[in-house]
Amino acid sequence: MTIEAAIAEISSVLGDRLTRSKSVLETHGQSETHFAPAPPDAVVFPRSTDEVSQIMRICTRHACPVIPWGTGTSLEGHSLAIRGGVTVDFSLMNQVLAVNEADMDVTIQPGLTREELNRQLRATGLFFPVDPGANASLGGMAGTRASGTTAVRYGTMRDNVMALEVVLADGRVIRTGSRARKSSAGYDLTGLFVGSEGTLGLITELTLKLHGQPEVISSGICDFASIADAVNTVIATIQMGIPLARIEFVDAATAAAFNAYAGTQMPLKPHLLVEFHGSAAGVADQAGQFSEIVADFDGSDFQWSDQTEDRRALWALRHNAYYAILQSRKGATALVTDVCVPISRLAQAVEETRADIAASFLDGPILGHVGDGNFHVVLMVKPGDEAELAEARALASRMAERSLALGGTITGEHGIGMGKLDHMQAEHGEAWAIMGDLKQCLDPGNILNPGKMVRLN
Amino acid sequence: MTIEAAIAEISSVLGDRLTRSKSVLETHGQSETHFAPAPPDAVVFPRSTDEVSQIMRICTRHACPVIPWGTGTSLEGHSLAIRGGVTVDFSLMNQVLAVNEADMDVTIQPGLTREELNRQLRATGLFFPVDPGANASLGGMAGTRASGTTAVRYGTMRDNVMALEVVLADGRVIRTGSRARKSSAGYDLTGLFVGSEGTLGLITELTLKLHGQPEVISSGICDFASIADAVNTVIATIQMGIPLARIEFVDAATAAAFNAYAGTQMPLKPHLLVEFHGSAAGVADQAGQFSEIVADFDGSDFQWSDQTEDRRALWALRHNAYYAILQSRKGATALVTDVCVPISRLAQAVEETRADIAASFLDGPILGHVGDGNFHVVLMVKPGDEAELAEARALASRMAERSLALGGTITGEHGIGMGKLDHMQAEHGEAWAIMGDLKQCLDPGNILNPGKMVRLN
Numbered sequence: 001m002t003i004e005a006a007i008a009e010i011s012s013v014l015g016d017r018l019t020r021s022k023s024v025l026e027t028h029g030q031s032e033t034h035f036a037p038a039p040p041d042a043v044v045f046p047r048s049t050d051e052v053s054q055i056m057r058i059c060t061r062h063a064c065p066v067i068p069w070g071t072g073t074s075l076e077g078h079s080l081a082i083r084g085g086v087t088v089d090f091s092l093m094n095q096v097l098a099v100n101e102a103d104m105d106v107t108i109q110p111g112l113t114r115e116e117l118n119r120q121l122r123a124t125g126l127f128f129p130v131d132p133g134a135n136a137s138l139g140g141m142a143g144t145r146a147s148g149t150t151a152v153r154y155g156t157m158r159d160n161v162m163a164l165e166v167v168l169a170d171g172r173v174i175r176t177g178s179r180a181r182k183s184s185a186g187y188d189l190t191g192l193f194v195g196s197e198g199t200l201g202l203i204t205e206l207t208l209k210l211h212g213q214p215e216v217i218s219s220g221i222c223d224f225a226s227i228a229d230a231v232n233t234v235i236a237t238i239q240m241g242i243p244l245a246r247i248e249f250v251d252a253a254t255a256a257a258f259n260a261y262a263g264t265q266m267p268l269k270p271h272l273l274v275e276f277h278g279s280a281a282g283v284a285d286q287a288g289q290f291s292e293i294v295a296d297f298d299g300s301d302f303q304w305s306d307q308t309e310d311r312r313a314l315w316a317l318r319h320n321a322y323y324a325i326l327q328s329r330k331g332a333t334a335l336v337t338d339v340c341v342p343i344s345r346l347a348q349a350v351e352e353t354r355a356d357i358a359a360s361f362l363d364g365p366i367l368g369h370v371g372d373g374n375f376h377v378v379l380m381v382k383p384g385d386e387a388e389l390a391e392a393r394a395l396a397s398r399m400a401e402r403s404l405a406l407g408g409t410i411t412g413e414h415g416i417g418m419g420k421l422d423h424m425q426a427e428h429g430e431a432w433a434i435m436g437d438l439k440q441c442l443d444p445g446n447i448l449n450p451g452k453m454v455r456l457n
Numbered sequence: 458m459t460i461e462a463a464i465a466e467i468s469s470v471l472g473d474r475l476t477r478s479k480s481v482l483e484t485h486g487q488s489e490t491h492f493a494p495a496p497p498d499a500v501v502f503p504r505s506t507d508e509v510s511q512i513m514r515i516c517t518r519h520a521c522p523v524i525p526w527g528t529g530t531s532l533e534g535h536s537l538a539i540r541g542g543v544t545v546d547f548s549l550m551n552q553v554l555a556v557n558e559a560d561m562d563v564t565i566q567p568g569l570t571r572e573e574l575n576r577q578l579r580a581t582g583l584f585f586p587v588d589p590g591a592n593a594s595l596g597g598m599a600g601t602r603a604s605g606t607t608a609v610r611y612g613t614m615r616d617n618v619m620a621l622e623v624v625l626a627d628g629r630v631i632r633t634g635s636r637a638r639k640s641s642a643g644y645d646l647t648g649l650f651v652g653s654e655g656t657l658g659l660i661t662e663l664t665l666k667l668h669g670q671p672e673v674i675s676s677g678i679c680d681f682a683s684i685a686d687a688v689n690t691v692i693a694t695i696q697m698g699i700p701l702a703r704i705e706f707v708d709a710a711t712a713a714a715f716n717a718y719a720g721t722q723m724p725l726k727p728h729l730l731v732e733f734h735g736s737a738a739g740v741a742d743q744a745g746q747f748s749e750i751v752a753d754f755d756g757s758d759f760q761w762s763d764q765t766e767d768r769r770a771l772w773a774l775r776h777n778a779y780y781a782i783l784q785s786r787k788g789a790t791a792l793v794t795d796v797c798v799p800i801s802r803l804a805q806a807v808e809e810t811r812a813d814i815a816a817s818f819l820d821g822p823i824l825g826h827v828g829d830g831n832f833h834v835v836l837m838v839k840p841g842d843e844a845e846l847a848e849a850r851a852l853a854s855r856m857a858e859r860s861l862a863l864g865g866t867i868t869g870e871h872g873i874g875m876g877k878l879d880h881m882q883a884e885h886g887e888a889w890a891i892m893g894d895l896k897q898c899l900d901p902g903n904i905l906n907p908g909k910m911v912r913l914n
Contacts, residue, residue, distance in 0.1 A: 102692065102801035145641045156639050158648075159616065174888040180797040181829045182613050183866035184602045184652055185873060185884055186910065187892045191615075191648035195641055212698040235559065241669040281742055340637040344559035372638045409640035416642060427642055431631040434899070435644045441898040442891070453643065 003084055006064035007042045010086065013054050017045040017092070028069055028087045031077045032134075032322075034333045034381060034389060035418055040067060040081035045092045049165060049173055049204040052088065056202065057171035059086060065450050068198040070140025071113060073132075075336045076417025078144060078197050082451045088202060090139055096120050097205065104210045105162060105179055110139020110203050126210040129154035132413065133319050139203045144415040145195030149318065152238075152371030153245040153277065154211060156413070161194050165205035169443040179207060192438075197415055198449040200442045214245070214277030218287055219311040220304030222294050223269040227251065227354060229297040230270040231347040234370045236293045238343055242286050244371055246275035248318055251354065253365035254325065258317055261324035272299070272370075273318055275311070318367075325365050325378045332380040335392040337419070339403035340374040340412025349406055350375055353399055362391055374412035401426065416453050424454075460541055463521035464499045467543065470511050474502040474549070485526055485544045488534045489591075489779075491790045491838060491846060492875055497524060497538035502549045506622060506630055506661040509545065513659065514628035516543060522907050525655040527597025528570060530589075532793045533874025535601060535654050539908045545659060547596055553577050554662065561667040562619060562636055567596020567660045583667040586611035589870065590776050596660045601872040602652030606775065609695075609828030610702040610734065611668060613870065618651050622662035626900040636664060649895075654872055655906040657899045671702070671734035675744055676768040677761030679751050680726040684708065684811060686754040687727040688804040691827045693750045695800055699743050701828055703732035705775055708811065710822035711782065715774055718781035729756070729827075730775055732768070775824075782822050782835045789837040792849040794876070796860035797831040797869025806863055807832055810856055819848055831869035858883065873910050881911075 011018045019025075020042050029039025046052045059066045065085025072079060081087055090111035098107040101124050108117060115135045118127050132141060132148035140146075142164070147156035154160065163177030166189075176189035193200055224230040234247055250258070250273065255266040274290065276283045283306070291302045305311065317324075326332055341349045350366060357364040357377065368375025377399065379392040400410040400423045410423040424432045436454040439446070446456055468475045476482075477499050486496025503509045516523045522542025529536060538544055547568035555564040558581050565574060572592045575584050589598060589605035597603075599621070604613035611617065620634030623646075633646035650657055681687040691704055707715070707730065712723040731747065733740045740763070748759045762768065774781075783789055798806045807823060814821040814834065825832025834856065836849040857867040857880045867880040881889045893911040896903070903913055 100799065100801065102696065103799040104696065105799070145645075147639055147641075151639060158639075158645065168891075172887055174891060175886065176888055178866045178884070179799045179864040180831075180860075180866040180869060181800070182604055182608060182615075182797055182831065182869050184604075184868045184870050185866045185877065186881060186889070187653055187657075187895060188602075188615065188645075188648045188651065189888055189891065191645045194645065196644055200644075212696070239559065239561065239669070279742065282739065285736065285738055340639055342557065342560040342562070342636045343638070344557065374637075374639065403637075407636040409635045409637040409642045411641045412637060412639050413641050420642065424643060427635070429632065430629055431633055431646055432643070434625075434631060434646065437898055438644060438895065441894050 002062040003041050003064045006059050006062035006086065009058045010044055010055055014044055014046065014051065019043050028089065029081060031080060032073055033075050033077070034335050035077035035080055038080035038082045040087040041084045043087045043089050045089050047092050049167065052167045052202055052204050053171045053173055055086065055088060056167050056169060059447055060170050060445055063445055063447060065447055067449050068143060068202050070111065070137030071135065073134035073136045074140065074144055074417060075414045076419035078415060078417035078452065080418060082418070090137060093204065099124060100179065101126065103179060105207055106210055107205060107207045108138060109205060111137050113137050114141065121210065125213050127213050128208055129211050130157055130160055138206055138208065142194050142203055142206055143196065143198050147369070147413040149246045149248055149369055151369060152247055153243060158191060158194055160209045161190055161206055162209055163207035164190050164193055164203055166193055166201040167204055168201045169445060169448055177207070197417065197453050199439055199453045200448060216280045216283045216306055217275060217277055217311060218283045218304050218306040219275045219314050220287065220302050221271060221273050221314060222299045222302040223267050223271045224297060224299045225269065227270050227350050228347045229299065230272055231350060231370060233272060233293055233297045233299060235343050235346065237290055238371055240289065242289050244274055245277040246273070247371040248273040249368050249370040249375065250321070251366040253363065254321060254367045257324040257328045257365060261320065261327050262317055264317065273314060321367055322378060326380065329363065329380045331382065333383045335379040335381060335389065335396055336376060337379070337396040337399060338374060338376040338412050338414045339399055339408055339410060340372060341403050341406045341408030343373040345406035345408065346370060346373050349402060352402060353377060356395060356398055360391055360395055362388060362395065364395065372412060373408065418452065459519040460498050460521045463516050463519035463543065466515045467501055467512055471501055471503065471508065476500050485546065486538060487529070488537055489530055490532050490534070491792045492534035492537055495537035495539045497544040498541045500544045500546050502546050504549050506624065509624045509659055509661050510628045510630055512543065512545060513624050513626060516904055517627050517902055520902055520904060522904055524906050525600060525659050527568065527594030528592065530591035530593045531597065531601055531874060532871045533876035535872060535874035535909065537875060539875070547594060550661065556581060557636065558583065560636060562664055563667055564662060564664045565595060566662060568594050570594050571598065578667065582670050584670050585665055586668050587614055587617055595663055595665065599651050599660055599663055600653065600655050604826070604870040606703045606705055606826055608826060609704055610700060615648060615651055617666045618647055618663055619666055620664035621647050621650055621660055623650055623658040624661055625658045626902060626905055634664070654874065654910050656896055656910045657905060673737045673740045673763055674732060674734055674768060675740045675761050675763040676732045676771050677744065677759050678728055678730050678771060679756045679759040680724050680728045681754060681756045682726065684727050684807050685804045686756065687729055688807060688827060690729060690750055690754045690756060692800050692803065694747055695828055697746065699746050701731055702734040703730070704828040705730040706825050706827040706832065707778070708823040710820065711778060711824045714781040714785045714822055718777065718784050719774055721774065730771060778824055779835060783837065786820065786837045788839065790840045792836040792838060792846070792853055793833060793871070794836070794853040794856060795831060795833040795869050795871045796856055796865055796867060797829060798860050798863045798865030800830045802863035802865065803827060803830050806859060809859060810834060813852060813855055817848055817852055819845060819852065821852065829869060830865065875909065
């Protein structure tokens with residue numbers, strides 16, 4: 001078998017940093033969501049770009065699939081080894097290589113997690129803001145073009161990756177971008193690899209933009225009588241240009257899950273959780289303006305605090321939302337899906353989704369990064385129950401179709417992986433074929449995370 | 458001849474919107490800078506995407522070069538028809554197709570200029586901020602990944618183009634991106650076409666992000682004893698996170714040119730021209746903080762004003778800088794070049810460039826969008842004087858090499874065109890070969906703006 005031949009050769013390079021232990025294969029064959037496990041034939045733990053390059057050369061020679069692995073927290077089955085092969089786990093390549101405080105950038109290895117990066121940056125007065133919730137690896141976050149709660153202020157990985165080192169399918173190592181803040185020098189290869197989900201190359205080094213730790217951070221929460229009131233508050237805030245750092249929506253079902261999980265006493269209504277970053281005067285000004293908008297939409301008194309402990313509690317709640325929701329149905333797994341629409345269509349998109357779920361036999365709390373027009377549904381299903389999974393898939397499909405009809409996208413931040421392939425044609429039409437052409441150009445043997453992102457003839 | 462056959466066929470489609478008039482060919486064979494004229498064999502003026510698609514199909518069949526044309530204001534000879542062929546002038550495709558005020562986006566045709574767009578947006582309270590100086594077409598600005606004075610606050614075309622319609626070499630029409638504010642749905646084709654200088658496809662429609670017109674705009678100017686003081690003021694301001702809308706550097710030579718051109722009485726010293734956008738309180742706060750930094754670096758009293766006429770006068774001066782500088786040497790043309798470095802290296806880069814020019818026999822005022830680390834030199838040369846042009850080229854080459862040595866890029870915003878091709882290998886190494894592979898993938902006949910951006914075997 002060609003895969004076996006590749007594994008034997010890689011083993012001779014990496015020694016005991018190639019493993020075929022059942023438990024390791026199983027761990028790397030799972031995802032956080034409902035997908036059926038698909039373990040690789042081996043997992044390798046490279047320590048350097050050169051080792052990654054050697055792995056790729058061997059795998060190209062033997063037509064062996066290669067799947068990149070960060071922390072395994074992606075939600076659409078991105079790292080499942082659906083055609084077997086070798087999973088490249090980047091956990092040993094997790095170093096900060098250079099912090100450039102004056103330029104507010106950092107160069108790191110892909111296995112470093114965002115929380116560890118921020119821990120190491122603490123004394124510099126700088127931080128890396130992109131926050132998808134999970135403590136994901138930064139290589140994985142680049143690969144999936146992750147975003148999360150702070151994208152409304154600081155942008156997504158698309159906006160915050162300045163440069164990459166990438167190992168191509170044939171083992172060549174290239175560098176894209178630079179530490180300059182902008183460039184017109186050629187095609188934007190950095191942008192091409194960010195979000196390519198490991199299908200065009202393996203990221204072995206990243207240079208990221210950093211941001212100044214805000215002088216003052218102020219967080220708050222308020223509730224509304226209806227989804228429309230909450231969402232219209234968001235729209236008005238964005239249109240007024242108030243620079244929110246975070247603005248998160250949770251619906252009544254999510255509030256109920258929070259109450260059960262964390263002992264909070266949130267009213268069973270739609271809520272907004274917000275955060276402002278800036279100078280003391282700036283934050284007070286922004287919070288004041290926001291309070292007025294909340295009042296215009298008959299929201300509850302906006303309660304805000306700049307105390308660290310209050311803030312931590314609020315965002316811990318939000319970050320644990322997935323687990324809180326899962327706990328609301330014992331033994332459940334979930335189909336987690338997201339879409340992103342132009343903000344003027346957000347209320348309609350959320351309300352129609354809410355109605356669609358209400359008419360189904362599944363529960364699915366709605367929450368999201370509404371400042372971007374992005375929201376999520378966590379559709380709880382019993383593991384192995386095909387009828388429930390089919391119902392969840394149908395709901396998710398209609399959500400994607402609705403998003404496209406409203407001028408949006410089938411996924412704002414979760415990516416394609418296995419879960420959204422069937423909607424790529426509807427979103428992109430002929431442009432999806434072009435993506436396939438680019439894939440074939442850069443990976444003619446189709447060994448890089450095969451079966452994801454594109455369909456090849 | 459194959460070009461002649463293509464022209465005959467296109468003529469049968471476009472009628473008198475294909476012209477071979479000598480004066481039109483000459484106009485489209487020139488650039489704003491020092492490059493030798495290179496007229497096309499015909500200029501066509503399509504009215505629709507379908508016509509552009511027909512043109513491309515004909516040109517593919519006959520292997521006829523196709524060069525896109527907006528307003529001809531690019532600085533590196535992007536639109537010169539160096540292999541003849543057909544120049545596609547987009548001036549008749551200049552309509553605003555849809556303004557989405559609630560979503561703060563607009564869909565337009567590529568021939569629309571940025572000033573005309575902003576004129577049409579005036580009543581909406583929104584504006585399109587990217588401002589390269591020239592009243593360029595928005596299609597051309599996307600093609601060259603333009604930026605300019607406001608990029609420090611609002612980003613470049615990379616950040617402000619949400620979606621495109623593109624006609625490919627074979628005539629296929631694709632759509633990239635969407636009106637959603639973010640997406641993880643597939644490869645970032647929008648980002649691939651932005652900055653591709655017409656070498657991968659012709660842009661026939663753009664959706665752009667808009668921004669709220671600032672409540673208050675405040676502009677000001679101050680001067681410094683040294684380049685280092687001025688640049689270090691910029692670095693400190695950026696590092697403190699003060700949200701400048703514009704921060705422009707002009708050196709003493711540029712100040713002298715302004716005085717001669719516009720009758721100003723600027724001291725013959727390095728200056729910073731700045732602008733703040735925001736609420737009245739926010740702008741006052743920012744200007745106050747900035748004044749303190751200026752004082753720290755012994756700058757002159759920072760004079761600021763929120764009067765429209767003062768502001769207009771200040772930025773008219775900056776926008777006319779190229780013409781003011783050209784007037785300082787009678788009959789001169791110029792080699793205009795730009796680089797962009799990490800901001801910590803900006804003072805060094807500018808000072809070494811200043812010294813290098815001082816040691817040459819040419820004059821070259823320095824000015825730039827220093828908040829991004831981006832600066833320009835206007836090297837004045839006598840048209841047709843090969844020794845002067847060679848000296849200017851050598852200075853520009855050393856500037857590009859210096860930028861790379863400092864971790865920067867060979868061009869922050871002017872692009873590659875004809876002028877920077879020789880430095881692409883040094884900046885990108887093997888990644889430049891990958892750009893060539895992508896070009897061959899999307900334009901196998903090499904008919905799209907051939908001879909620019911990449912070198913094909």
